[in-house]
Amino acid sequence: MPDYGDVVLADERTITVDVPDWVGQCGVRVGSHMAAGQLTLVDVPGMARPHPYVDSDGGGWPDNDRRFMAFSAVVAALTDKLQPDVVHLNDWHTSAAVAMSAERPPTVLTIHTLGYQGIAGPEWLDQLAVGQEHFEWYGDINPLAGAVDLADRLIAVSPNYAAEIVEPESGMGLHDRLLARGDHLIGIRNGIDASTWNPAVDPMIPSRYELADMTGREECRASLRSRAGWASDTTPVIGVVSRLVEQKGIDLLLEAVRFLPDMPARLLVLGAGDAQVAAGLRAAADANPAHVWFHDGYDEELAHWIFAGSDLFAMPSRFEPCGLAQMQAMAYGSIPIVTEVGGLVDTVLDADRFRTTGTGFTTAVDVPALVDGLHRAVRAWRHGARRKSIQRRGMEIDWSWREPAERHIEIYRDLMS
Numbered sequence: 164m165p166d167y168g169d170v171v172l173a174d175e176r177t178i179t180v181d182v183p184d185w186v187g188q189c190g191v192r193v194g195s196h197m198a199a200g201q202l203t204l205v206d207v208p209g210m211a212r213p214h215p216y217v218d219s220d221g222g223g224w225p226d227n228d229r230r231f232m233a234f235s236a237v238v239a240a241l242t243d244k245l246q247p248d249v250v251h252l253n254d255w256h257t258s259a260a261v262a263m264s265a266e267r268p269p270t271v272l273t274i275h276t277l278g279y280q281g282i283a284g285p286e287w288l289d290q291l292a293v294g295q296e297h298f299e300w301y302g303d304i305n306p307l308a309g310a311v312d313l314a315d316r317l318i319a320v321s322p323n324y325a326a327e328i329v330e331p332e333s334g335m336g337l338h339d340r341l342l343a344r345g346d347h348l349i350g351i352r353n354g355i356d357a358s359t360w361n362p363a364v365d366p367m368i369p370s371r372y373e374l375a376d377m378t379g380r381e382e383c384r385a386s387l388r389s390r391a392g393w394a395s396d397t398t399p400v401i402g403v404v405s406r407l408v409e410q411k412g413i414d415l416l417l418e419a420v421r422f423l424p425d426m427p428a429r430l431l432v433l434g435a436g437d438a439q440v441a442a443g444l445r446a447a448a449d450a451n452p453a454h455v456w457f458h459d460g461y462d463e464e465l466a467h468w469i470f471a472g473s474d475l476f477a478m479p480s481r482f483e484p485c486g487l488a489q490m491q492a493m494a495y496g497s498i499p500i501v502t503e504v505g506g507l508v509d510t511v512l513d514a515d516r517f518r519t520t521g522t523g524f525t526t527a528v529d530v531p532a533l534v535d536g537l538h539r540a541v542r543a544w545r546h547g548a549r550r551k552s553i554q555r556r557g558m559e560i561d562w563s564w565r566e567p568a569e570r571h572i573e574i575y576r577d578l579m580s
Contacts, residue, residue, distance in 0.1 A: 235257055240264075274328070360495070433462060441457075
């Protein structure tokens, strides 16, 4: 991982690697971390920032190309020194590592989102040891495109996303390259950390609960409403925990605000990102305090409260490679309303279409469909027996990394053989 300067390791030691002069002074420290096991942290000039990728206005740091090309160079040097059985890269930030060494072990690339490809100036092509032609992109460099061509296996973070990205509409310019990889591109759903996102053991929520005894959820529900200044009544609360970027479709949800009083329902949003979207949410909360509440920024405890205390959970994404929040919501008994894209299709079954197996509500990516989905979800929530059935089905599913991890291990073993 990049060393952003705030991770403490036990039994720490350092590794010295030979890197090109342009990288500058780098540091590599290795140690144990209670959540990650053995962890290797790579520091290059300018890596430590308040946010890994964006400045306070939500724009990318102007030197992200240098930061992550340097990081990739150190990863390649570590690979040469340590000779691991398999190298597993993630997104454009590590993609150049596949071409920075003339010899490398079998390599896996996980595509978390095609929306960020790391396109930068052509001078970076000269820092590649092999395969420059795969990285050249209309006169510039595209790290993700090159790794799509050269990695031995590609993993998209959900099966449906793997199917979407080989089509022109969702492939973001890389669909032909991805299609050419055939069965070397597969989709594996992400998991959530079940030790952190579990209402039975969660230390951050007002009262713990589990499927066998949901009493504590009512206390969480009351505490969340109190925090927003709302009465603890029968009006359902729709929760949102999201980055405020175009991908997440929060602007679509803003268009639906005027329908909340007639449903009736309330909207509670926690998020940070695009200043214009945040301003729209603040304006909606100021104009409709009885139905809209917004917290600008990220608050980890409040996120847990929203999953535990909201009745419904909205994710109106324009595209969503996997999505974690819908799984976290279901684990806590909050019924999701999601758009029919990416991993949301793989994880949420519409309860109106699948009456005995549905776990939430799905909609097309537009305002009328979203409003309809919210209406359908509110109606289902008001029907006590139906609400409990939908909640139970979502809470019973194992959303952890157990099965996805087993599938990754199968890929590693296949490459090693």
